Amino acid sequence: MSSPLTPPPEAPLRTGALADAEIDAVAAARGLAPEDVAIRARADASSRRTVLALYALAIVWLLIGTIFGDLASFKLHWPDLLTQQAWLTFGRVRTAHLHAVNYGWASLALIGTCLWLLPRLVHTELQGARFATFGATLWAIGVAIGAVAVLAGYNDGMEWLEAPRYMAGPFLVVGGGLLGLSMFRTAAARRAEHLYVSVWYILGAFIWFPMLYVVGKWPTLSGVESAAANWFFAHNVLGFWLTAMSVGLAYYFIPKVLGRPIYSYALSVVGFWSLAMFYSLNGMHHLVGGPLPTWMITTSIVASIFMFIPVVATGINLHMTVVGRFGALRYSPTLRFVVLGAVAYTAVSLQGSFTALREVNRITHFTHWTVAHSHVGGYAFVSFLAFGAIYYVVPRLVGHEWPSARLIRWHFGLVLAGITLYIASLTWAGVAQGLALLDPQLPFQVSVERTLPGLYGRSLGGVLLTLGHLVFAYHFWIMVRRPAAWRARPPFHEVQPILYTAEAEAASRPSAREVGAA
Amino acid sequence: MLPTSLAVVLATAAMTLVPVLVLAWGWRRGFFRDLDAQSRVIFEPRDWRVERPWESPAERLTREVAYGAPLAPRPGEWGGAEGGGER
Numbered sequence: 371m372s373s374p375l376t377p378p379p380e381a382p383l384r385t386g387a388l389a390d391a392e393i394d395a396v397a398a399a400r401g402l403a404p405e406d407v408a409i410r411a412r413a414d415a416s417s418r419r420t421v422l423a424l425y426a427l428a429i430v431w432l433l434i435g436t437i438f439g440d441l442a443s444f445k446l447h448w449p450d451l452l453t454q455q456a457w458l459t460f461g462r463v464r465t466a467h468l469h470a471v472n473y474g475w476a477s478l479a480l481i482g483t484c485l486w487l488l489p490r491l492v493h494t495e496l497q498g499a500r501f502a503t504f505g506a507t508l509w510a511i512g513v514a515i516g517a518v519a520v521l522a523g524y525n526d527g528m529e530w531l532e533a534p535r536y537m538a539g540p541f542l543v544v545g546g547g548l549l550g551l552s553m554f555r556t557a558a559a560r561r562a563e564h565l566y567v568s569v570w571y572i573l574g575a576f577i578w579f580p581m582l583y584v585v586g587k588w589p590t591l592s593g594v595e596s597a598a599a600n601w602f603f604a605h606n607v608l609g610f611w612l613t614a615m616s617v618g619l620a621y622y623f624i625p626k627v628l629g630r631p632i633y634s635y636a637l638s639v640v641g642f643w644s645l646a647m648f649y650s651l652n653g654m655h656h657l658v659g660g661p662l663p664t665w666m667i668t669t670s671i672v673a674s675i676f677m678f679i680p681v682v683a684t685g686i687n688l689h690m691t692v693v694g695r696f697g698a699l700r701y702s703p704t705l706r707f708v709v710l711g712a713v714a715y716t717a718v719s720l721q722g723s724f725t726a727l728r729e730v731n732r733i734t735h736f737t738h739w740t741v742a743h744s745h746v747g748g749y750a751f752v753s754f755l756a757f758g759a760i761y762y763v764v765p766r767l768v769g770h771e772w773p774s775a776r777l778i779r780w781h782f783g784l785v786l787a788g789i790t791l792y793i794a795s796l797t798w799a800g801v802a803q804g805l806a807l808l809d810p811q812l813p814f815q816v817s818v819e820r821t822l823p824g825l826y827g828r829s830l831g832g833v834l835l836t837l838g839h840l841v842f843a844y845h846f847w848i849m850v851r852r853p854a855a856w857r858a859r860p861p862f863h864e865v866q867p868i869l870y871t872a873e874a875e876a877a878s879r880p881s882a883r884e885v886g887a888a
Numbered sequence: 889m890l891p892t893s894l895a896v897v898l899a900t901a902a903m904t905l906v907p908v909l910v911l912a913w914g915w916r917r918g919f920f921r922d923l924d925a926q927s928r929v930i931f932e933p934r935d936w937r938v939e940r941p942w943e944s945p946a947e948r949l950t951r952e953v954a955y956g957a958p959l960a961p962r963p964g965e966w967g968g969a970e971g972g973g974e975r
Contacts, residue, residue, distance in 0.1 A: 585895055598896040606903075631924075650899070700942065
């Protein structure tokens with residue numbers, strides 16, 4: 371009987387990079403239908419080049435953005451550092467940092483992972499892979515133009531949207547549109563009967579981002595209108611773009627590595643739809659005390675508290691999926707990054723809801739607290755998810771495992787230590803700064819001096835992050851440029867499936883003693 | 889007062905209401921039927937059978953009874969290095 375979910379008639383699958391004989395052999399050895407093996411192998415193969423290119427670009431932007439971030443941080447406690455060149459002044463390097471890590475690193479890494487994941491989830495090949503590749507290229511060019519323009523002093527003056535709309539904007543819009551086109555064509559060509567929750571998150575992100583960008587960059591807005599549009603975009607780009615993709619990925623990687631379904635699938639559905647309905651109201655809480663109608667601010671604060679619903683639903687769900695399996699974090703770098711990222715998602719969201727309250731906001735507004743908060747979200751949550759995803763996906767793209775467990779451990783240790791120090795230092799500095807600013811007995815200079823220990827801590831944390839990123843970039847480089855001699859091992863099973871012979875299966879069975887003990 | 893932020897108010901209203909309509913549409917289309925099957929759509933037969941080193945013997949036995957003989961993890965299976973488990 372035909373149902374609304376019946377997939378469209380299948381296109382011929384038995385063409386492509388993998389030989390039919392190989393697919394038949396793998397399918398026979400694993401007791402699967404040849405079509406199932408072919409779908410999966412071709413789904414992975416279809417996005418391989420694009421995803422690898424996106425990851426490489428993302429890591430380049432991670433390094434560039436990190437250097438600018440370090441420089442901006444140093445300038446806060448060494449204000450005379452590199453002040454002779456205009457393009458190296460604080461206002462430009464700090465903006466270039468934000469632009470590079472948001473649109474370069476995080477967006478490209480997450481888009482790449484989504485391009486790899488979506489065909490898997492809907493059991494088809496990536497449709498319009500050329501569109502996706504071209505779109506990714508345009509996006510990358512747009513990011514580069516935006517960064518150069520910002521450093522050269524061309525700036526639209528809106529936080530998170532500094533890149534000039536008539537220079538970088540067209541590349542980001544057309545590039546993002548082509549990537550979205552490929553995503554939606556892939557979803558439309560699905561062979562899977564069910565849509566997994568990650569599909570909702572991924573497709574939602576590609577619907578929401580253009581809407582946010584158009585409103586944020588609307589050319590006729592000015593003054594207070596512009597401020598409202600600015601924070602409508604800047605807050606929602608985290609929730610509807612970076613968070614949407616990241617949570618979608620967490621819902622895939624955690625159960626996939628653990629080999630058990632998500633704790634409550636119904637909760638995941640509640641989490642997605644409540645995010646979709648409530649999040650867009652949140653942005654105005656950044657303008658508490660600003661020249662906006664009170665009802666707008668109050669509505670935003672109420673909506674921020676409503677965010678408890680999706681956050682708690684998602685947090686409980688991911689936590690309960692892992693609970694009792696924390697030992698897996700020792701074996702899986704992917705899980706280590708993704709689980710910590712999921713914890714950071716819960717933390718940053720709850721922190722954001724509390725920060726929206728007027729009594730908290732009067733202390734934390736215009737302080738380093740906000741910068742710490744954005745790094746809990748942008749780094750501890752989003753970047754950790756991206757790292758975990760890259761560790762999982764790249765071996766499946768290049769056909770061999772990561773060369774060094776030690777480098778992975780160094781990367782994890784450095785970035786964990788760095789971001790912990792960074793967030794702790796700036797959170798403390800923000801509270802000290804806010805309290806000093808509220809004290810009418812204290813001169814302004816005191817509020818600056820009290821933040822200095824926190825600013826040094828932030829810079830040290832930034833240096834640790836930089837070292838971690840260098841380790842990660844080097845590891846990625848040797849991973850994709852690995853000499854032929856290193857590839858002696860069989861290719862990774864999910865790129866070119868390895869035959870599971872009877873001998874290999876017998877060798878992997880638990881011993882009689884283990885079974886008896888169980 | 890309202891025109892001060894008309895673009896934001898309209899965009900916010902659209903972004904709040906459209907998901908309600910999409911949810912209703914998806915519900916009628918049957919996208920939320922059989923949630924248990926949806927939760928398992930990411931798994932392939934091999935995923936259930938791969939031996940996970942962090943699982944107890946009882947859990948491994950449960951897997952074997954439910955899904956068949958366990959399979960050894962491949963190098964890099966968990967996103968790491970050196971034979972499926974980090975050393």
